Amino acid sequence: MASILETAASVGVFNTLLAAVDAAGLREALEGPGPFTVFAPVDDAFAALPPGTVQTLVDNPPQLARILKYHVLSGSYSREQLVAEDNWDSLEGAPIPIRSKDPFEVKNATVVNADVVCDNGVVHVIDRVILPG
Amino acid sequence: MDLLLLLLIPLLAGLLLPLLPAGSPWVRRGALAAALLQLLDGLWLWQHPPAALSANWLPRLGLRLELGLDGLTMPLVLLAALLTAMAVMASPVDQSRPRLFFALMLATNVGLIGAFLARNALLFLLAYELILIPTTLLVATWGGERRAGAAIRFLTYGAVSGVALLAAVLALGWLQPGGLNFSYTALADHNLTALQQRWILALVLLAFGLKLPVVPLHGWQPITYSQAPTPVAMLMSGVVSKLGAYGLLRFGLEFLPDAWAAWSPWLAAVGALSAIYGSLNAIVQLDMRRLVAYSSLGHMGMLLLALAAATPLSLQGVIAQMLAHGLIIALLFCLVGLIELRTGTCAIPELSGLLNPQRGLPFTLGLMLLALLAAAGVPGLAGFVAELLVFEGSWVAFPWPTLVCLLASGLTAVYAIRLFNRVGFGRLDNERADWVSTSWGERTPALVLTALVLVAGLWPSMLTGFSETATAPLALRSSDAVTVIAMAPATVNSAQLPA
Amino acid sequence: MTATVASERIKAPLIPPSTHRYADVIHRLEAGGSMLPDTPENLKQIIGIYKAYAVPMDFYWRDLLYIAERVFLNPLPAFKYFISQEYLDRPNSYAGDQSQLRIWRGGEKVHPELLEFMERGETGRMSKLFHHLWHDRVNMEFAEACMQAMLWHQGMGGRFNDYLESDAYKSNADRAIKAYFKGNPLMLGLYALFPDMFLEQVRQLSYTANLGLFWEVMAPVFFEMSDIYDEGGFKGVPDAMDFLVNGIFAVAGRPIYHHLYIGDECYEIIPKSEGFTWLYEAALPYVEAVFYRTAPFRGTKSYNAQAGQVPADQADFHYGILYADVFPVGSAGIPPTLLMQDMLHFLPPYLKEIYREHRRGEEDELVQLGITFQRSMYNVTSAVIQALRCALLYPLDDTNPEHLMANRRFFEAQMDRFLRPEARLPDIQSQDYR
Amino acid sequence: MSWLGTVWLVPLYPLVGALFSLLWSPGLISRTGPRPSGYVNLLMVSIAFGHSLAALLSLSSNSAAGQAAIYAPPSFHWTWLQTAGLTIGFDGLVTEPGLIAMTVITGLHVLVQIFSIGYLEMDWGWPRFFGALSFFEAGLCGLVLTDSVFFSYVLLELLTVGTYVIVGTWYNQSLVVKGARDAFLTKRIGDLILLAGVIALLPLTGTWNFHGLQGWAADLTNNAQPLPPGFQLILLALIAGPMGKCAQIPLHLWLDEAMESPLPSTVLRNSVVVIGGAWVLLRLEPLIALSPLVQGVLVVVGGTTALVASLIALGQIDVKRALSFLVSSWLGLLFVAVGLGGIGAADHLLLVYPLPMALMLMSVGTIVISNVTQDLTQLGGLWSRRPLMGIAFLAGAAGLMGLPPFGGFAALRELLELAANSQLPLVLSGLVLITNALLSAALMRVFGLIWGGRPTPFTARSPEVLWLMVLPTMLLLGLVLHIPQLLVHLGVYKLSPVPGWGPMGWPLLLSTLVGAGTSAWFYLRPHPLAELPSGLGGLQHWLAEDMHTEAFYHRTVVALVVGLARFSAWSDRQLVDGFSSGTGGVAMEGARRLSYTTSGRSQTYALSLVLGVLLMAAWLLSR
Structure with missing residues (x-):
């Protein structure tokens, strides 16, 4: 099996996310043993943000890292496990609410593809960048 | 001739004004010029005392054109001229029917000056009666909503006062031993018996008590002052009512001293009653004009107390109170008028927060605070000087009524503060605050009067300097022991402190 | 998601109408509008006041950073409002050629109108000191009061406030304090005696930097809005609001930090690497502290403990511009007067024209512009609400009724805060509120 | 020159x-x-x-x-x-x-x-x-x-007006409006009674100058003449002014309400302005010494105020008010000193009082401005972050309680000595000791509630304020700490071994230690006993509400004035107005009969009046 980042790279719809991970200097961490649960926004999700949003973040790696960490849980959790709780603490610190089981909605994003299992964690593909707050 | 000029200026102006085209701005300016000219003339006469004037008019009637100016009347003439000018200035620029209005104002002025200048009782009577007509017409034509009732009441009371005075004057003239003689010089010789004096004094008291007014003869005053247009209220409360005090001084104290002395305790009591009654009533008034009217009643009570006491000091207090009150009450009416002009109401409950610097009337309210404090007898302002002289002068004669008046003076503070707190303080009702701020032209009369109130408070000889020689001979009692030892520094050192 | 105005929105509504007291406003927000009604005059008023606000703000942020980074713990900061040339020239990160994300097309240095005002003021050309003494200057006191409101209300979202208690912060501050007072035994001695006293001051300075960095963004945003309007842009109030929404997103990730400069040496008290962002650590606390809460004006509320006019709970404080009674502006005890006076100098002609035509004309400009400011801040708050909705909830044209209901609940919860009687939301719905 | x-x-x-x-x-x-x-x-x-x-x-x-x-x-x-x-x-x-x-x-x-x-x-x-x-x-x-006693009145009255203006600074605020009004009126009552005394005094003494009055009093005593009739009343009137200014019971209400004014003006009012009244009182002392009755009144008024006001201060939860009632209390002690004829002790009480009080208020002001509350229950835990202001407050407090070697000790000790030598040694020295203990306790309580205890949400963030407030406070702190040295240097007190030590030193110190110590034990740390006063509930509330003095005034003085005013307004409507409406009605009727055609009734009436006058004149002429 591939790591989370390798899996993501192979799919081809996570270019922005991967670039962001590099810019934020999180590659090394995500390459680590983990395990992690990653809510991975697709490229369209980043594109839907107002102009300049991503650029400002990319220019400021610590701030970008913070937003990205909000998409990551420590530990590997499947959809089944996730929907059992209302909130999950992200690596960023703020909780990620699970809004709906079916359709599976995380905060204001919908999970378009759940339970992509990698060797250092699980990826859930989401259609929107989620933000703390 | 100098004296006649004082009369002729307003008379001619009053006659000429109606000839100007309607709507001409010169009507108002002409009236103002006449009043100012008269004021200047008065000031000139103050520095260059004129000779008395005496000429036959209707000798069969005992009516002589006797005019004179003494220390007693000098300040009152100046006050009348000044307040006429201020009243004209305080009238709105777009005064309706200006020719008649200003002509009547000047007619009032003629009557006032005539009454003050007169040295003949019949002449005084004529002038006194003359005033009633223009003032009534002014109230009846330009007054507030209830002007008709106000005018009627004013006229009724004025007529009674006039008739009483007529009777008194006739009696005084007829009873003179040398035959019909209305000359002040003759009347001041005191040729009447005690009984005659008392009867005449009763008439005099009725006549001038109505004019002043004192409780319970004040029925006309609140409604008239609250309905009269602002300039008229200024003139009436400021000078016309002083005619009452002057009349009491002249006809009561000067011509009928024995009866006066006999009745003075009662007069003092009535004065004290008026003072406390006026102040108490002012406290609960909901209308600013009525409040000011009752405040005036209270101050007139103090005036009566001082007249009753008739010590040299209290008589100085009378003059000072006439002037101070004239200035203060005119100022108050002027400011209330300004507030009414802008806010459209005199009702205290409807106003608040006018101190607001952006949308209130901060300038007017600032002056209002000074005026109210002056009315409340706060030191540094004209009212205090007058009240001090009244109290100190009356204390030796009538301590209890004086104490009551002191209490009344405390109550003046209550209504003054109540009024200012409600109207000036608090939050401005923005819904109402749709007016433009006052112009400098509108502020001028208030500013002038405020300045005078302040100057008179700091430099009191402005109030007392005119009349000392004139009042001293009128005193019935001596103000015993009333001498303050001006402690010379040397005596302090040597006498009181250990060397 | 850019400027999602659903003009061609669903004909048949997917959810029933709101029954909230401010249902009209909520429906307007759901249609992509602002709390402020969309009228040409409202647009003119708010853009005009943004301009008048931005010019002094250009001074505020520069001076705030100057105070936080240079004046620092000066025990007698008599000249803290005498900003150095370096800070006047300091390039704005969002204007000028050097900016990475250019918001205003104008220059990066201090705004020319501000420079002219500092030069001439309302009285004439004289030295800086005389301008200061004659009170012919920008009222920095108000900017500092906004900062103090943020400081005093403490945690209102974001991590900033918590960080001020962390050991990392304390050791950074300690290093900075010792460096700043190097060679000053008196102050070092005092520091040794009362370390917390100095630490608390540094915390205040961190908030000063925070607010400075916040406003550094807002000034170019407002300048740009004014320029766009002057060029004929912005068709209505929602356009102006959308510009703000986009602006909020664009700079959401800018770092918030606190540096101290002694000479050329930089001491990082709050390093950029802490990851504090403009949106979470500055903008949202600012809106909460300044727009909503602040503190009761001493001129209108009694601080008498027995009178109970000051709430016992900070969360119950609602004295911000969205609630303030503007009519007493200009009186004693009304702090916003300072801000109103600052804006008075920079009103665009078309705004002066409006004021001349209403109420007392030029005499009560201060109150009229205060009300305009209130309107404009309702629009800014609308932008914040829409941005939050955008970030945390769903698009306005979402077709899922449940999502729309979530949006509805969010809007209603926001409007609940304006149910208090002091709220000016009902007033600004009418053009007669002046 | x-x-x-x-x-x-x-x-x-x-x-x-x-x-x-x-x-x-x-x-x-x-x-x-x-x-x-x-x-x-x-x-x-x-x-x-x-x-x-x-x-x-x-x-x-x-x-x-x-x-x-x-x-x-x-x-x-x-x-x-x-x-x-x-x-x-x-x-x-x-x-x-x-x-x-x-x-x-x-x-x-x-x-x-x-x-x-x-x-x-x-x-x-x-x-x-x-x-x-x-x-x-x-x-x-x-x-x-x-x-001149006259100009003293004038100036006291002007200070009253000044109080109105300054309390009215924030005129938009409802309590300010009320406070300004009550301050003006309460003080004015005192002023007016003083004026009555001043006016009545002149005919008796022939002078308004203090030195002249002193001479007059000396003459009276030397020649063993009896007091002029009514003189005691005049004296009572004269002390009413200082009573109002010094916020003595029953004229103490205004000081509490005047706390609505901005704090800096409070600093001045509570330190030097109130002293204005005491100054006049001291200058009247030669006259007061003539009358044991008036002296007794002073002792009773001052003693009651000293005791009761310090109790009230203990119950306050508003920090400005907690200090303002102490003003009344301290000045009450001064009144007692004057009443006991101890002009020296009174002088010294006057001398040491203003600066420490100003210092405490200034230090409290810096706390109030940065922590957005005056409520003592919402403050606390500020020692570590606001130590300078805490020290300033402590220095001020030490300067007012009988604690050697600080400023207030010597003056209080002199007063105690005076009380011990008076006709009622036990009662009066007990009064002084208890007042001192209560005063100390009240001061320590304020300190404990602000600087002791744990931080509250209101004090969680509390940086030191602008230097423009800190600097003057620190300067004043230095000055207050040096008051004893200054007094020793000027020869007011001897150094033996601390400034002004002498008989009754120990009891006074003991009462201070008991009062301040108990209070410190209660309030410096969050102590369960600190809840005790609130446990007494009603009592503390009753004290905090100034024992409902305001309500008392409303039911008595205010009700009386309003009642009288309403009555006179009613009688004005019923009698005078009714009467004149009656006559007005008759006149209207007459006018109507005179003229059926014209509409302007008053003009017609005026015309008829003129006609009447003319007829009368014609009749006279033809005679």
Whole structure:
């Protein structure tokens, strides 16, 4: 099996996310043993943000890292496990609410593809960048 | 001739004004010029005392054109001229029917000056009666909503006062031993018996008590002052009512001293009653004009107390109170008028927060605070000087009524503060605050009067300097022991402190 | 998601109408509008006041950073409002050629109108000191009061406030304090005696930097809005609001930090690497502290403990511009007067024209512009609400009724805060509120 | 001219400053801000301070030349009014106590105006506020200069007006409106009674000058003459003014309500303005000494106030009020001293009081401004972050409780000694000791509730405030700590072994330690016993509400005045108005009969009147 980042790279719809991970200097961490649960926004999700949003973040790696960490849980959790709780603490610190089981909605994003299992964690593909707050 | 000029200026102006085209701005300016000219003339006469004037008019009637100016009347003439000018200035620029209005104002002025200048009782009577007509017409034509009732009441009371005075004057003239003689010089010789004096004094008291007014003869005053247009209220409360005090001084104290002395305790009591009654009533008034009217009643009570006491000091207090009150009450009416002009109401409950610097009337309210404090007898302002002289002068004669008046003076503070707190303080009702701020032209009369109130408070000889020689001979009692030892520094050192 | 105005929105509504007291406003927000009604005059008023606000703000942020980074713990900061040339020239990160994300097309240095005002003021050309003494200057006191409101209300979202208690912060501050007072035994001695006293001051300075960095963004945003309007842009109030929404997103990730400069040496008290962002650590606390809460004006509320006019709970404080009674502006005890006076100098002609035509004309400009400011801040708050909705909830044209209901609940919860009687939301719905 | 000779200028400087403030009236200077008015006033006040300091220094250099120089105080004379045998002059007398008082007043004004620049940083009402502060200073300086009881009244009354203006600074606020009104009216009651006394005094004594009165009293005593009838009443009236100014029961209500004014003005009011009343009282002492009755009244009024006000202070939860009732309490002790004939002790009580009180209020002000509350229950835990202000408060508190070697100890000890030697030694010294213990406890309680305990949400963030507030406070702190040294240096007290130690020192110290110690134990740390007073519930509330004095006034004085006013208005409507409407109606009827055609009734009536007069004249002519 591939790591989370390798899996993501192979799919081809996570270019922005991967670039962001590099810019934020999180590659090394995500390459680590983990395990992690990653809510991975697709490229369209980043594109839907107002102009300049991503650029400002990319220019400021610590701030970008913070937003990205909000998409990551420590530990590997499947959809089944996730929907059992209302909130999950992200690596960023703020909780990620699970809004709906079916359709599976995380905060204001919908999970378009759940339970992509990698060797250092699980990826859930989401259609929107989620933000703390 | 100098004296006649004082009369002729307003008379001619009053006659000429109606000839100007309607709507001409010169009507108002002409009236103002006449009043100012008269004021200047008065000031000139103050520095260059004129000779008395005496000429036959209707000798069969005992009516002589006797005019004179003494220390007693000098300040009152100046006050009348000044307040006429201020009243004209305080009238709105777009005064309706200006020719008649200003002509009547000047007619009032003629009557006032005539009454003050007169040295003949019949002449005084004529002038006194003359005033009633223009003032009534002014109230009846330009007054507030209830002007008709106000005018009627004013006229009724004025007529009674006039008739009483007529009777008194006739009696005084007829009873003179040398035959019909209305000359002040003759009347001041005191040729009447005690009984005659008392009867005449009763008439005099009725006549001038109505004019002043004192409780319970004040029925006309609140409604008239609250309905009269602002300039008229200024003139009436400021000078016309002083005619009452002057009349009491002249006809009561000067011509009928024995009866006066006999009745003075009662007069003092009535004065004290008026003072406390006026102040108490002012406290609960909901209308600013009525409040000011009752405040005036209270101050007139103090005036009566001082007249009753008739010590040299209290008589100085009378003059000072006439002037101070004239200035203060005119100022108050002027400011209330300004507030009414802008806010459209005199009702205290409807106003608040006018101190607001952006949308209130901060300038007017600032002056209002000074005026109210002056009315409340706060030191540094004209009212205090007058009240001090009244109290100190009356204390030796009538301590209890004086104490009551002191209490009344405390109550003046209550209504003054109540009024200012409600109207000036608090939050401005923005819904109402749709007016433009006052112009400098509108502020001028208030500013002038405020300045005078302040100057008179700091430099009191402005109030007392005119009349000392004139009042001293009128005193019935001596103000015993009333001498303050001006402690010379040397005596302090040597006498009181250990060397 | 850019400027999602659903003009061609669903004909048949997917959810029933709101029954909230401010249902009209909520429906307007759901249609992509602002709390402020969309009228040409409202647009003119708010853009005009943004301009008048931005010019002094250009001074505020520069001076705030100057105070936080240079004046620092000066025990007698008599000249803290005498900003150095370096800070006047300091390039704005969002204007000028050097900016990475250019918001205003104008220059990066201090705004020319501000420079002219500092030069001439309302009285004439004289030295800086005389301008200061004659009170012919920008009222920095108000900017500092906004900062103090943020400081005093403490945690209102974001991590900033918590960080001020962390050991990392304390050791950074300690290093900075010792460096700043190097060679000053008196102050070092005092520091040794009362370390917390100095630490608390540094915390205040961190908030000063925070607010400075916040406003550094807002000034170019407002300048740009004014320029766009002057060029004929912005068709209505929602356009102006959308510009703000986009602006909020664009700079959401800018770092918030606190540096101290002694000479050329930089001491990082709050390093950029802490990851504090403009949106979470500055903008949202600012809106909460300044727009909503602040503190009761001493001129209108009694601080008498027995009178109970000051709430016992900070969360119950609602004295911000969205609630303030503007009519007493200009009186004693009304702090916003300072801000109103600052804006008075920079009103665009078309705004002066409006004021001349209403109420007392030029005499009560201060109150009229205060009300305009209130309107404009309702629009800014609308932008914040829409941005939050955008970030945390769903698009306005979402077709899922449940999502729309979530949006509805969010809007209603926001409007609940304006149910208090002091709220000016009902007033600004009418053009007669002046 | 020497500094001494021109000392009459001192009250005029601040007056000029106050007048300058008028430039910032609405509509004059509006495009720029109002702060210059504050600077101008500060400048004028500083000049006044410089002048009075220079005068004081030159006086003491005179004194080096010999005692005689001190007792030849320069004087100046200004006749205000002269008419009908009444001459009223200002009669300024530049004495050493006067100069010291003036230096304290002006110096404190300088500090407070600097403090105000910081405290009112966000305020737009500077011209009125600073103008009023300067007006206060002018009035107080005039008060210490004049030798005339009449001008003392005048100045006290002007201070009353000043209080109204300054309490009304924030006129938009409802409690301010009420406070300004009550302050003015309550003080005015005292002033008016004083005026009545002043007016009645003149015919008896023939002079209004304090030194003249002293001489008159001496004559009376030396010749063993009886008191003139009514003299005791006059004396009672005379002490009413100081009672109002010093906020003594029953005229104490205003001080509590005046707390709605901005804090810097509170600093001055509670320190030097109230002292104005005590100053006049001390100068009246030679007259008071003539009447045991009045002395007794002073002791009763002062003693009651001292005890009750310190109890009330203990119950307050508002920090400004907790300190304001202590003002009444301390001045109550001063009244007791005057009543017991202890002019020296009273002098010393007056001397040591203003600066510590000002210091405490200033330090409290810096807390209030940064923590947005005056509620003691919402404050706490500030020692670590606001230590300078805590030290300042402690220094002020130590200066007022009987704690050697601080300033207040010696004066309180003298009072205790005086009480112990009086006719009621047990009662009176018990009173002094208990008051001192309560005072100490109240002060420690305020300190504990602000600086002790744990931080609350309101004090979680509390940085030290602007230097413009800290600096004057620190300067004053230094001064307060040096008061004992200054007093020893000036020879007021001997150093034995601490300043002013003597008989009754131990009991006084003990009472302080008991009071302050208990209070510290209760409040310095969150102690379960600190809840005890609130556990007493009703009692504390009752005390905090000033024992419902306000309600009492409402039911009595206010109800009486309002009732009388309503009654007279009713009678005015019923009797006078009704009567004249009646006559008016008759007149209207007459007018209607006279004229059926014209509509202007009054004109017709006027015409008929003129006709009547003319007919009468014609009849006369034909006779």
